[in-house]
Amino acid sequence: MTPSAAPATTNYTLGKTPAYEHQPTVVASVRRLAPLMADERQRVTIAFVAVILTSLASLVAPLVISRTVDTFIQNRDFAGVVRQAALLLSIYLVSLVTTYVQTQSMGRVGRNVLFRVRNALFTRLQELPLDFFNQNKAGDLISRINNDTDKLNQFFAQGLVQLLGSLFQMSGTAIFLVSLNPRLGIAALLPAVGVAIVTRAASPWIRRTNVRSLQSLGSMSGEIQESLSHFKVIVAFNRRDYFREKFGAANTHNFSAAVASGIASGMFIPLYGLAFTLAQIIVMAYGLTLIATSQLTVGLLIAFLLYVNSFYMPLRQLAAVWATFQLALAGLDRVSAVLALESNMPVVPTSDAPPSAEDDVLTFDHVSFAYPGGTEVLHDATFTLKKGRTYALVGPTGGGKTTTASLMARLYDPGQGRVLLDGRDIRSWEPEARTQRIGFILQEPFLFTGTIRDNLLYGNRRHQHLSNDQLLALLEDRKLDALLRRFESGLETPVSATGDAISLGQKQIIAFMRAVLRDPELLVLDEATANIDTVTEELLEQILERLPSSTTKVIIAHRLNTIANADEIFFINAGAITPAGSMDHALELLMHGKRES
16 A cells, blocks of 8 residues: 655745744854855945044044143143144044945945845745745735845944944954053943843843744735735625724734834843943043042043043944844844745756656656645546547546646645656756646636736747737737737737736636647646636637647536546546546546535
8 A cells, every 4th residue: 555645845834933042143143144245345345444444533533632631731732732633633534534435335235235135035935836835925925025125234234334333443442441541441341241241131032022023014914915915805795894803913913013122122222321321420430539649640531531432332322233233133034034945846857767658748656645734635646648638637626636737737746656747757847848848727817917918928938029910920820819809909908917907707818828829738727717708618629629739638627518528537536536437427426526525
């Protein structure tokens, strides 16, 4: 007996708060984005040089002021005071220029990094399989692309250089304080030690609250996206109140999470202010004592007060920067969670398989499949589709017809067994080559915003460079021109992604034309005529009959008249695929399957 299939799908669920038992360091967290800054090395270098010059200017200025007070003012040397004032003005002008340079440079870096991160994020989303999008809300993904990446932009544009510049300035100031007078310098730095201990202890909690805030924002975006995309149904069933309640709950949760995040991120502002005030009091009291005992000059006391300001002012600014940094790290966690995902459907090397018959198009070789957490949809299914034949898949709702068709198009991979396309494992085909061979028309086809021409030629490299006249000639040759004439503006008929301007039946017609134009070897129609009138359905059947004799067609339909001309019928239910033989036998199996359901 064949063992049960392992789930063929992967758990791609996002949105869970990361574990924080082992907190990454600041450097390690920033390093994860280093590849995205590779092309910005010159601007970053310029910004860091500017930061160093700005910090050096702030370190030199108090010494100039101290020397002016102790030397020139006490000696009533007015000319010396003027020279020192000119020197001080020059230092401040240099600081002004370097501050401007660093702001402009890092602003450009932030925008470029934002551009690259969003590109990388969207590209990775495009590479992920259908499983991922079935398990995650579109609104949360949009929030990751828009909101979370913007937090990174704010950090790179404003916080990174300010953070490193403040650390450099504080380190330099601490050295100057201890060098000028070790005892007074250490006394001035004592409040900073307490702040550092509290900051380190509180950082994991702050980061968790910021992650929860961003997650709640993503959840709220998901609720908005869900309600707006299904607004017709909401209006039709008059359930505005239901979605108002759902949005209200999501908004309330986001409000609570945002308030908690704001409190956590802002808690350092008064703490750093308190440390600055304590340091000033300590320096004044201890400094005056040292002056009274002739161990310190007035000029050096003034320098100490200025250095205390230079040390604690960046510390106070870091309170705001730290909030931005924690938000950036939280955003980085959510962005990295997507960037770290790998598709569970890679292209595998071609394996040596027994040669198949020349007319075999697609084969299920002992295929089993189950969704995560669910029962098997298919169990040990084996069958072969031949070239040029028409097959019908029938069965009760939920029996596995669409899943079977999805496996044919490799929207999923089987948990056990193989699907062979033209004698090769379907997993070994490159996506472009596979999709050129397989046409898939869904029951609810998706159209892209643009025109009918744009949608007909989407992904069709062979015909995308045709002019309108050439495309019309091609449509006429395929007997599709009658379908196009149903649209008043022909190829230039506008189409929107929401499909509000055209009916569902018209969308199915466009999707049908798009699939036929690709000349697929295998054409799968999953309830492709469910919303089309009888006359149009007959026209589509005539077009299908004119397809090349080598085209294999697979039709999934509930209406038995649409499968009456099938060469072979398969009945799918309870994990089994059974050849049904005649139409009467298929009807008997279908009725029996419905009674069992």
